[in-house]
Amino acid sequence: MSQSSPNHVLEFPGGYTRSVGPVIGRFLSDLRDGRLVGVRTRAGRVLFPPLEYDPDTGEDVTGEFVEVGPVGTVESFSWVPEPLSSHPLDRPFAWALIRPDGADTAILHVLDVGEFERGAKQPKRLKTGLRVRAEFRGDPKGEISDIKAFRPEVSMINSPTRLEYDLRPGKALDRFFEGVAEGRLLGHRCDVCGKVIVPMAGLCAKDGVPTTEEVEVADTGVVTTFAVNNLPDPRAPEVPFVSAYILLDGADITMLALVAGIPADQVRMGMRVKAAWKPREEWGPTLTNIRWFEPTGEPDVAFETIEEYL
Numbered sequence: 001m002s003q004s005s006p007n008h009v010l011e012f013p014g015g016y017t018r019s020v021g022p023v024i025g026r027f028l029s030d031l032r033d034g035r036l037v038g039v040r041t042r043a044g045r046v047l048f049p050p051l052e053y054d055p056d057t058g059e060d061v062t063g064e065f066v067e068v069g070p071v072g073t074v075e076s077f078s079w080v081p082e083p084l085s086s087h088p089l090d091r092p093f094a095w096a097l098i099r100p101d102g103a104d105t106a107i108l109h110v111l112d113v114g115e116f117e118r119g120a121k122q123p124k125r126l127k128t129g130l131r132v133r134a135e136f137r138g139d140p141k142g143e144i145s146d147i148k149a150f151r152p153e154v155s156m157i158n159s160p161t162r163l164e165y166d167l168r169p170g171k172a173l174d175r176f177f178e179g180v181a182e183g184r185l186l187g188h189r190c191d192v193c194g195k196v197i198v199p200m201a202g203l204c205a206k207d208g209v210p211t212t213e214e215v216e217v218a219d220t221g222v223v224t225t226f227a228v229n230n231l232p233d234p235r236a237p238e239v240p241f242v243s244a245y246i247l248l249d250g251a252d253i254t255m256l257a258l259v260a261g262i263p264a265d266q267v268r269m270g271m272r273v274k275a276a277w278k279p280r281e282e283w284g285p286t287l288t289n290i291r292w293f294e295p296t297g298e299p300d301v302a303f304e305t306i307e308e309y310l
């Protein structure tokens with residue numbers, strides 16, 4: 001692992017403290033103990049990582065925690081042959097959407113497929129359906145980065161089920177990172193539910209159908225929920241800092257990011273924010289092109305308009 005590379009994951013940037021609410025707190029406590037837990041929704045689905053609300057209905061989750069993984073299946077991936085200094089590994093790896101066994105949703109995380117020279121082509125074993133296992137850090141802290149990476153479990157492929165379409169879902173994630181490298185945030189609109197999924201994964205997990213209609217969303221949005229973090233993080237400008245779920249204008253799925261440019265105790269639900277991009281010459285195919293989100297100064301949006309995305 002490169003010491004200069006704090007970006008272990010795209011989701012949950014920063015170190016949450018215990019003051020994150022019961023659901024995320026339970027998730028992080030279990031992570032520290034080397035277990036992955038999801039939470040069951042009233043509809044019976046298991047969300048991983050757990051959320052406090054069912055993203056489909058806005059209802060509170062049941063509070064029933066379910067151990068998932070540590071083995072899971074790769075649903076889509078994007079090979080990174082030339083990692084940047086901001087990446088979690090200094091040798092080729094993949095960003096992958098991984099669904100742990102027992103969970104109904106996937107996490108975007110690092111997939112470490114072994115020692116490769118920089119620039120190496122995507123290895124043959126890296127495929128949708130690859131079985132992978134979470135590898136934990138030796139010194140867990142109760143943070144998402146306690147999962148160092150996922151690694152291939154055995155050279156075995158699950159028979160594809162819902163991904164059995166004339167479509168390579170990994171292409172969708174590649175395309176997302178291509179867009180990010182140009183300062184564009186791309187999603188897919190689902191033909192069935194009409195929701196815009198950012199980043200796009202090539203399928204709508206809710207409807208189990210492939211998605212192909214590309215939609216560009218804005219780099220502005222609204223804070224839906226947030227957590228104040230008291231542990232230093234190399235990406236954050238100061239401590240305490242705020243990580244928040246942001247609903248980008250035009251998207252129907254929230255995205256987790258840092259919020260800065262405002263004292264932590266003034267961040268609020270419904271606050272309008274805009275991406276603060278790094279200088280263009282530092283851009284690469286990575287979400288760290290966006291340093292954080294800052295308030296736009298526009299009036300807050302009404303709670304009712306974000307309620308269903310909490």
Ligand SMILES: [Zn+2]
Pocket residue numbers: 190191192193194195204205206207
């Ligand atoms: Zn859908």
